[in-house]
Amino acid sequence: MKSISRTRKPLTWQQRLDNYTKWTGFPQSMFVSPDGRVYGTWIMGNDYRVKSTYYGGYPAGYLHRVRALFPDRPYALHLFSGKVDTEAMPGDTVDINPHNHPTYLDDAQTLKKVPLGLYGLVLADPPYSVEDSEHYQTTMIKRNVVMRALGEGLNPGAYVVWLDQVLPMYRKDQFSLEAAIGMMKSTNHRFRMVSIFRKRPTPKK
Numbered sequence: 001m002k003s004i005s006r007t008r009k010p011l012t013w014q015q016r017l018d019n020y021t022k023w024t025g026f027p028q029s030m031f032v033s034p035d036g037r038v039y040g041t042w043i044m045g046n047d048y049r050v051k052s053t054y055y056g057g058y059p060a061g062y063l064h065r066v067r068a069l070f071p072d073r074p075y076a077l078h079l080f081s082g083k084v085d086t087e088a089m090p091g092d093t094v095d096i097n098p099h100n101h102p103t104y105l106d107d108a109q110t111l112k113k114v115p116l117g118l119y120g121l122v123l124a125d126p127p128y129s130v131e132d133s134e135h136y137q138t139t140m141i142k143r144n145v146v147m148r149a150l151g152e153g154l155n156p157g158a159y160v161v162w163l164d165q166v167l168p169m170y171r172k173d174q175f176s177l178e179a180a181i182g183m184m185k186s187t188n189h190r191f192r193m194v195s196i197f198r199k200r201p202t203p204k205k
């Protein structure tokens with residue numbers, strides 16, 4: 001396990017987008033709005049297959065794109081990790097299913113075993129529906145409870161990159177929503193959204 005929580009000044013979003021273009025070679029498909037938030041679209045094209053073939057796994061190329069946005073955070077916490085490719089995005093893993101051999105066998109809704117303060121970047125890929133969770137033989141998660149657990153344990157400045165069909169409910173005093181990126185896989189696949197949150201500073205008492 002490596003400690004990767006950063007305290008130094010983070011890159012600006014424009015620097016992150018410039019790095020994304022440089023590392024991936026993809027044309028610009030995101031911009032920083034005057035409201036300070038990033039909006040964009042990722043079309044996965046031929047790069048959409050799941051290398052591990054795990055149900056609901058990240059499409060090939062997804063992790064490379066995320067990594068390109070966060071060159072300053074090379075070691076992540078993969079939440080709902082499944083069979084995530086940690087060569088594509090190095091990090092520790094959290095899953096409730098022991099068959100996935102996670103670093104932390106834990107429920108994302110409590111995260112009692114996870115030293116969240118060590119991580120400056122969390123990638124979350126929950127089941128999207130009751131039907132999806134049946135594939136993993138789990139009950140459907142409560143997204144707001146997961147976000148609350150993250151909000152309580154992460155250090156200020158940490159990012160959460162949440163891939164879903166729903167914007168998870170979050171506390172505005174814990175997180176700001178900094179980026180909203182639509183993701184299109186290929187025909188006849190569901191649209192998804194990459195929502196990127198940043199943990200807010202703890203208010204002074």
Ligand SMILES: C[S@@+](CC[C@H](N)C(=O)[O-])C[C@H]1O[C@@H](n2cnc3c(N)ncnc32)[C@H](O)[C@@H]1O
Nearest residue numbers: 056057058080082083084096097107108125136
């Ligand atoms: C969409 S899959 C993630 C796939 C992963 N991104 C990959 O590339 O392989 C969702 C994962 O969430 C796990 N899961 C479901 N409920 C959970 C919970 N309450 N806490 C932690 N993990 C959970 C499932 O076991 C499953 O591996």
